[in-house]
Amino acid sequence: MTDLTASRRTVLVAEDDPGVRSTLDQLLRFEGYRVVQAADGLQALGLLERERPDLALVDVVMPGLDGLALCRTLRRRGDRLPVLVLTARDQVGDRVAGLDAGADDYLAKPFATEELLARIRALLRRTEPAEGSGVLSLGDLTLDPAARTAHRGPHPLELTKTEFDVLELLLEHQGAVLTRTQIYDRIWGYGFDTTSRTLDVSIGYLRRKTEHDGAPRLIHTVRNVGYTLRTA
Known part of the structure; x- marks a missing residue:
């Protein structure tokens, strides 16, 4: 069932594997999200000049600019875009490296789609501003x-x-x-x-x-x- 809270929310998917990227695109669109895709970190940075996604799903291993370098670049800019890192590795050191780079959450492949969607919802809730604040x-x-x-x-x-x-x-x-x-x-x-x-x-x-x-x-x-x- 489509998540009503996903309405008009945009997710950037930065993943070099076209099969995984296509699967994530279909899953997220089915859930009601708008999706923009990037095949590597450099392309993702270019998209961020034109788009303002609500959240980014970022693969760690990508050509050109990898996922951790992308996170570091965003945080150095002061960009607080929520980032969920996806990786085939699930060692403690890898998780720590991702979080230290500025990622907000970390999910190892293969993952259950229900868990991925739950983590996306949790990150979006966490970053919602208080009513009437921040103008x-x-x-x-x-x-x-x-x-x-x-x-x-x-x-x-x-x-x-x-x-x-x-x-x-x-x-x-x-x-x-x-x-x-x-x-x-x-x-x-x-x-x-x-x-x-x-x-x-x-x-x-x-x-x-x-x-x-x-x-x-x-x-x-x-x-x-x-x-x-x-x-x-």
């Missing part, structure tokens, strides 16, 4: 991290995942000046090339969207330092 605002700018929505006045802002994450970070530290390195480490991960123009491009798009129809600027440049969010 960030400055002036007429509001952002709801739980719903992944943002508005300037009555107008919704259509933001990419990266734009949303940058704006959320600036709102969390409104009034403070965040250096370029701090923003890169939080959003793109430690070691990202801080001399690139990626951040500047994202800020440019954010300004264009938040200043639509002549709305006053909120995102300000502090020359040779970084950026700050303030009303004046």
